[in-house]
Amino acid sequence: MKKLLCAAAVAMMSSPVVAAPLCDDLGFAGLLAACNRGETIELTLASGQPLGEDVTLESGAYYKLQITADGSAELAIEGASFFRSIWMNEIVINSIEIRPMAIDSIEFDKAGVVELSFIAIKPGRHVVRIPGSTGDAQSVTFSIQ
Numbered sequence: 607m608k609k610l611l612c613a614a615a616v617a618m619m620s621s622p623v624v625a626a627p628l629c630d631d632l633g634f635a636g637l638l639a640a641c642n643r644g645e646t647i648e649l650t651l652a653s654g655q656p657l658g659e660d661v662t663l664e665s666g667a668y669y670k671l672q673i674t675a676d677g678s679a680e681l682a683i684e685g686a687s688f689f690r691s692i693w694m695n696e697i698v699i700n701s702i703e704i705r706p707m708a709i710d711s712i713e714f715d716k717a718g719v720v721e722l723s724f725i726a727i728k729p730g731r732h733v734v735r736i737p738g739s740t741g742d743a744q745s746v747t748f749s750i751q
Contacts, residue, residue, distance in 0.1 A: 637666065638725075642666075643670075644667050644668065646671075646672055647670070648671075648674070649671065649673045649734075650676070651683065653679035655743075657734075657735070657743065661746065663751070664726060664751055665728070665750050666726070667726055668723070668725050669724055670722065670723045671721070673720050673721075674719045675719075676717055680713070680716075681713070682712060682737055684711035684737045685732060685733060687732040689708060690728070691726070692725060692727055692728075693725045697709070697720060698721045699720050726748075726750045731747055731748070732749075
């Protein structure tokens with residue numbers, strides 16, 4: 607039992623953590639406070655190119671996810687598990703702010719940028735991928751701790 611606990615502790619300490627600096631005093635803005643924001647996460651949709659790098663998020667922290675499509679192909683991303691594990695503040699497309707209840711996927715028919723702002727909620731590993739793809743470079747794993 608001790609060996610199992612030690613192995614789990616070592617595994618937890620050896621994984622990289624890119625967590626938001628949670629505030630001691632969130633103030634009037636609450637979880638949306640500037641001191642509770644992690645770095646912007648960037649994904650790129652381009653034919654034959656990697657989607658992005660795996661990301662570790664902290665539950666309760668506020669993040670922005672920027673997805674840029676280069677227009678080289680009609681591409682989408684899907685990740686129902688991830689989208690159901692976050693509280694989405696808004697989606698911004700061409701300076702239009704959308705406040706959704708939930709989404710399952712986002713598809714780009716041509717070049718463009720979409721920005722999602724959200725708070726990570728449900729811990730776990732969640733995969734966002736290009737639908738129908740099987741390659742590791744065509745998916746990104748979001749680990750919420």
